Amino acid sequence: MEQLAIILIGFIFLMGLMVPVLRPILKSYTGRILALIPFALFAVLTFMFFTLPDQTARLVDTGFGFLPEMQFSFRIDGLSLIFGMMVSGIGGLVLGYSSFYMAKYAGRTKFYFFLILFMGAMLGLVFTDNLLALFIFWELTSITSFFLIGFDHDKEKPRQAALQALLITALGGLCLLFAVIMIGNLAGTFRLSELYAQGFHFGAHSQYQTVFLLIFVAVATKSAQFPFHFWLPGAMNAPTPISAYLHSATMVNAGIFLLLRLNPMMGGTIAWKGALILTGGLTMFIGAFFSLGQKDLKRILAFTTISALGTMVMLIGMNTTASIKAALIFFIVHGLYKGGLFMVAGIIDKNTGTRDIDKLGGLLKSMPVTSIAGILALLSMSGLPPMLGFIGKELIYDAKVQMPELSWLVVPLGVAANMMMVAISVLVFYEIFLPRKKKPAIPLKHKEKELPGNFLAGPVALALVGLGLGMTPGWLNNILSNAMYYVQSQTVEVHLALWHGFNQVLLLSIFTVIMGVLIFILRRPVGNLVGLIIQWTDQYHLPEKFNNLIGNYLTFAGKHTNRIQHGYHRYYLITFFVATMLLIGYQLIDANGGWFQPSEGSPVRMHVVLVLVVSAMAILFAVFSKSRLAAIISMGVVGYGVAVLYMFYGAIDLAITQFLAETVLMVIFVMVIYHLPHFAVLSTKKSRLRDAAIAIAVGIMMTLVVLKARFINLEEPISQFFAEKSFLEGYGRNIVNVILVDFRALDTLGEITVLALAAAGVFTLLRFNPLNKKSDR
């Protein structure tokens, strides 16, 4: 069964890549048909959900990987099963949902392509057993989500939001890479299963602080924790199905998942508790608070997501059995209601044309099915029975109350955040769904009956699951205790129930609800207050600050790049030659050995001397010539002279090549030269002297290098090897050619690629004419 699940994940990737081919065939059914794969995966996972025994993880080795340490091996345990079911289930619903939502959009191929790849990456992330593979999937989600958020790429805002999300999450991704490598080095393995089996925990190690900081940044950026939270509201510029998916089960929850995964190795230290509880608590509060001041339905939901993520981070930071249990349950709760609410928001947006809660009203009457699904989700969000949200919230309170040393901080923060959640739920319910006298009911574009089933199925299914799990939470016991075993590395029995008995926690809940309703009744003054505070914080508007930071960075980089890449060929050459000369000159002086041994000199041969003299004269002529053509031809003479020298010393292949290349070069030069203006003295005398000095110095250096090379043997020369193997293994007597096409074929491959690029460059240079785009050809 587990193999089947992994194969299906691979299949999702394959389907994602195939979308450009499939969409013309499947037409408008693309979303619905592709949704079958995640649903199949969901079915497989559901089967495992019911059959997975306690304290076991199923491992699947694909035997495929980039490095021995980086194998794509997968593990299915309670934790990955919970996440995987949410990702695949909601993913299927979202695909079905987008089938209608995206029907009028251009670029649907791109949409499905990235959405399905994103889904695959997320599934890989939760099921992988290898930390390096986890990093790769993590980055894949960042990159695909960049394209999803920036789907409306012809508008400024989504583009900016996407870039922001990418930059921030990629920063986290880099941190994750470093952290993963450090963990792997400390533990000697990158496999989670081995790490778990060793009971590896390096909380006392001296490098723990560094690793934790890196992981913390990775999580905070991915899961939108304060102060990186600002990319998430921006990300709702994406089409609604994407928001629904990113916010509910994927992307932002990857950070939560990572924390849970690493908890056995890193959890429970002072740094872990302090940092996560503080950031989580702060994020939870800020998110809930800002959601009160918003008018856009999607924006409200985005801020409540931030709050929910803060809650989960805080719970994981507390690191008690109760808190981890609460975090897991809350992840399910949040995924269910947030996915549902976003889809409801999308339906409302499609059907009325607005998401402004001031304009919407009375939808309960005109869109009963959508409204009921939305109301159930809101119930879950505010943590009221009989939804699963109630159990989640009870567990959270339970965990907070049981935290002796910190309950004075976390309980008030949590209660305050929950009060605001209740208030915002009631507010949305009151403004959008209830029929009101003052507000006219908003006209619909379609009657609800006309909306296709797969459009409504998403929110309804999620609401029903939330309701069903709320009534019978016992189903989750097994899987939770399995997940807890791998998160806490100890056996935990889980018994969930809707009714916990009349206790402190229930009292807190009742208090929360009452206060929430109170805030709702006082919504005018509270709204004004929040508005004031938002205005005040807008001075420190983080997205803008971030954009400024990036903008300044780019200007800075541009300035300095201009200084280095000034575009003057002569200065490039000067830099290159001088630097080479200094480096090699230093090495030359540093190296041992003599320069020249008179005994080794062969007798002077007259024909060689003749060639050298002719070449030298040609060089002098080229330097002092007043005619360009003459200079070039004399350079050609030098080239031929060198070729003749090659021939004298037996390098026939080199000589032929030199002759031919020189000839072709001459012809092409002459062709071009013909069209250039006459020589003009463009350089001053001073710069000419400088150039001459550099040229002579480089020449001297080359001479010295050649002389010295005779006496430096850094490695055993390999010419003997080539000579021996050339015929035996390369089947050729021409060593030069065997080296070119066999021994050193990689070099040749690189060189011919450069040649091809050069030809392309020449073509573009000659043909590219920006002033006259429709040139004669």
Next chain:
Amino acid sequence: MKNIVLERIVSLFLYVMVGFALFLLFRGHSRPGGGFIGGIIAAAGFLLYGIVFGSEKVLEKIKVDPRYILGTGLLVAFLAAISPMMLGKPPLTGMWITLAGIPLGTPLLFDIGVFILVVGMIVSIFTNIMDVLKWNS
């Protein structure tokens, strides 16, 4: 300026040069020669042809856009490079079979790729230059 003797010689000479280039290509593994040298010689033949007849005649003669020749060469060399991977060997491993006493192998294919690429590159460059600078027209 029309010079019938030169034209006749050059159009014959083109075949001689290309033939010689092919000869060098195939014998290159054991004696001086090889894909690169052969490629330059063949291209030089076309260059000569182009100087006498103009670049358009060269393009007519070879019938294919030289850019495609260039790409084909790169592709052939690349295929020769990766084909050992089909048999599970590292890329660029030389693989040989002996047909009628003549050993044939992927390095030869690679050399042919180099040959095609060099021809395509030089022809592409000089025809473009000639065309843009209105050489011979």
